[in-house]
Amino acid sequence: MIQVQNLHFGYRRKKIFTGLNLKLQAGHIYGLLGKNGTGKSTLLKNMAGLLFPQEGTVNVLGFTPGKRQPAFLQDIFMVPEEFYLPDMPIEHLIKYNAPFYPKFNEDQFNRFITEFDIPRSNTMQQMSYGQKKKVLISFGLACNTSVLLMDEPTNGLDIMSKSQFRKVIAGCLDENKCIVISTHQVKDLESLIDRVTIIDEGRILFDQTVDNITNRLSFHISYDSEEIKQALFREPTLRGSAVITRNTLGDESKLDLELLYKAIVLNGNAIQSVFNA
Numbered sequence: 691m692i693q694v695q696n697l698h699f700g701y702r703r704k705k706i707f708t709g710l711n712l713k714l715q716a717g718h719i720y721g722l723l724g725k726n727g728t729g730k731s732t733l734l735k736n737m738a739g740l741l742f743p744q745e746g747t748v749n750v751l752g753f754t755p756g757k758r759q760p761a762f763l764q765d766i767f768m769v770p771e772e773f774y775l776p777d778m779p780i781e782h783l784i785k786y787n788a789p790f791y792p793k794f795n796e797d798q799f800n801r802f803i804t805e806f807d808i809p810r811s812n813t814m815q816q817m818s819y820g821q822k823k824k825v826l827i828s829f830g831l832a833c834n835t836s837v838l839l840m841d842e843p844t845n846g847l848d849i850m851s852k853s854q855f856r857k858v859i860a861g862c863l864d865e866n867k868c869i870v871i872s873t874h875q876v877k878d879l880e881s882l883i884d885r886v887t888i889i890d891e892g893r894i895l896f897d898q899t900v901d902n903i904t905n906r907l908s909f910h911i912s913y914d915s916e917e918i919k920q921a922l923f924r925e926p927t928l929r930g931s932a933v934i935t936r937n938t939l940g941d942e943s944k945l946d947l948e949l950l951y952k953a954i955v956l957n958g959n960a961i962q963s964v965f966n967a
């Protein structure tokens with residue numbers, strides 16, 4: 691569905707990607723993680739046709755995004771980290787934008803707006819940043835595009851909205867859609883994503899399905915000093931140590947995405963060795 695091959699991209703003299711490869715399939719929610727400035731937004735923009743590869747190719751739904759063909763644009767939606775919505779009521783926003791998306795479903799949009807508790811009578815200027823963001827997310831979801839890219843979607847959302855966000859996203863995925871979410875708010879995504887992709891210094895540092903991760907690794911709190919010492923990664927907590935160990939007993943532990951991220955950044959070889967074995 692999305693194939694990035696040998697992507698080279700940079701801003702003026704600053705190289706961001708020098709040969710990045712990535713393949714994303716339909717039916718999945720991908721969590722794109724990486725430190726500040728590593729190129730997550732840049733990658734999403736290359737996929738959306740907002741930036742163009744300097745070398746290599748990006749193929750999305752069989753299209754070259756940079757050509758910005760109408761058939762491509764009507765089947766992809768990006769919720770950017772920074773956005774501007776013109777000052778108008780929600781009805782006008784729909785009236786002027788929905789026609790670009792043939793699969794837009796107004797009933798669905800209204801349902802999301804209600805679930806997100808958006809004051810319908812307000813114009814965009816009368817809404818808070820979080821409320822505007824929820825309008826944009828609702829619109830993006832209701833467009834029912836095959837590809838949905840979201841850059842830091844939960845930034846600015848309150849606690850209740852974050853859990854509603856997880857609920858609506860999970861309800862929107864089907865086997866024909868691919869959702870890519872770039873975020874630092876890993877806790878917001880933990881129960882939602884089914885593949886973790888970490889980029890670092892222009893390359894893919896880690897790319898595994900959540901099933902594969904929890905099959906091979908166990909995430910738990912340990913009080914056993916020997917186990918803590920042998921762990922692939924450990925972090926002291928107020929009660930025992932949070933550890934990542936090899937899942938030799940077929941445990942079904944819950945992925946701790948923040949711990950995994952730290953482990954890969956700080957002790958990547960140990961974690962990678964489990965997957966390369």
Ligand SMILES: Nc1ncnc2c1ncn2[C@@H]1O[C@H](COP(=O)(O)OP(=O)(O)OP(=O)(O)O)[C@@H](O)[C@H]1O
Pocket residue numbers: 701702704706724725726727728729730731732733
């Ligand atoms: N328009 C631009 N002109 C020049 N440099 C840019 C531009 N946009 C981004 N950059 C630089 O490119 C690098 C990658 O930026 P990008 O926004 O893709 O990173 P990111 O991983 O999304 O970061 P964050 O997690 O902070 O959102 C950064 O070092 C940034 O300073």
